[in-house]
Amino acid sequence: MALAALKTQRKNLVQSMFDEGVLDNQFNQLQALQDSSNPNFVDEVVTLFCNDAERIVTDLNRYLNCQIVDFNKLDSHVHQLKGSSSSGYGEEHSFGAASSLSSMIESLVHIA
Numbered sequence: 001m002a003l004a005a006l007k008t009q010r011k012n013l014v015q016s017m018f019d020e021g022v023l024d025n026q027f028n029q030l031q032a033l034q035d036s037s038n039p040n041f042v043d044e045v046v047t048l049f050c051n052d053a054e055r056i057v058t059d060l061n062r063y064l065n066c067q068i069v070d071f072n073k074l075d076s077h078v079h080q081l082k083g084s085s086s087s088g089y090g091e092e093h094s095f096g097a098a099s100s101l102s103s104m105i106e107s108l109v110h111i112a
Helices: 002-019 025-033 041-064 071-085 091-111
Strands: none
Touching: 025 041, 041 071
């Protein structure tokens, strides 16, 4: 009984994340790659994405807090974030945000 309730809760959470745009169809493709020989595949990929995204955002914050901002470093990290966000995790939202940030950095580089 408890296992069935947890499976239902997981299913509802995943559906909610699809509805909110946190996950997209590439997440389904990731799930299709998971099998008995690699039962934790999706968990491992999600964990890698979260760790990479956290590192990139931390670096972006560090660069933005410098007295003299190196826009080339910012742009490089934004491109990394764009690449990571195309892995099934709300690509529409995170890629769009990263693209907007990239455009803003390009504009600032031309001003500076």
